[in-house]
Amino acid sequence: MDAIEKRARELLATAYEADGMGGRAVVIRNPNQYMEKPDRRALGCIIAALTPPEGYVLVPVEPTEDMLQAGYPRNERIDDTFDRLGAWADMLAARPEVP
Structure with a gap:
């Protein structure tokens, strides 16, 4: 279940x-x-x-510290080369499970 x-x-x-x-x-x-x-x-x-629609996941209203850490590039400047979609994917992967 x-x-x-x-x-x-x-x-x-x-x-x-x-x-x-x-x-x-x-x-x-x-x-x-x-x-x-x-x-x-x-x-x-x-x-x-x-159940969220296909292609959607539940996330907290405020990102958790783990999500923020996953989305922030280490040793990189945020400029035109920053991979925003990659950061978003990293943040979603770090989201907590729904209680």
Whole structure:
């Protein structure tokens, strides 16, 4: 189970608990249990909503120190020869995982 599915399951389970449906929340949190069709559909919709479109990734609003370090050229001046796309790729590679 990836981080997005885990988050989707937790969001759906929390919503069920808020509605007094703790039993369904237990089922949602356990990927090995059978889920009814409406639950599978709801989970699929939440996963789709949380998944970035093809070619996009999630990044923090403010770059982390690791991202800044990865994007700044060591021993290079930032001038016309600076590889901005390469720096951006390095910064994205250094991004933290989505919690």
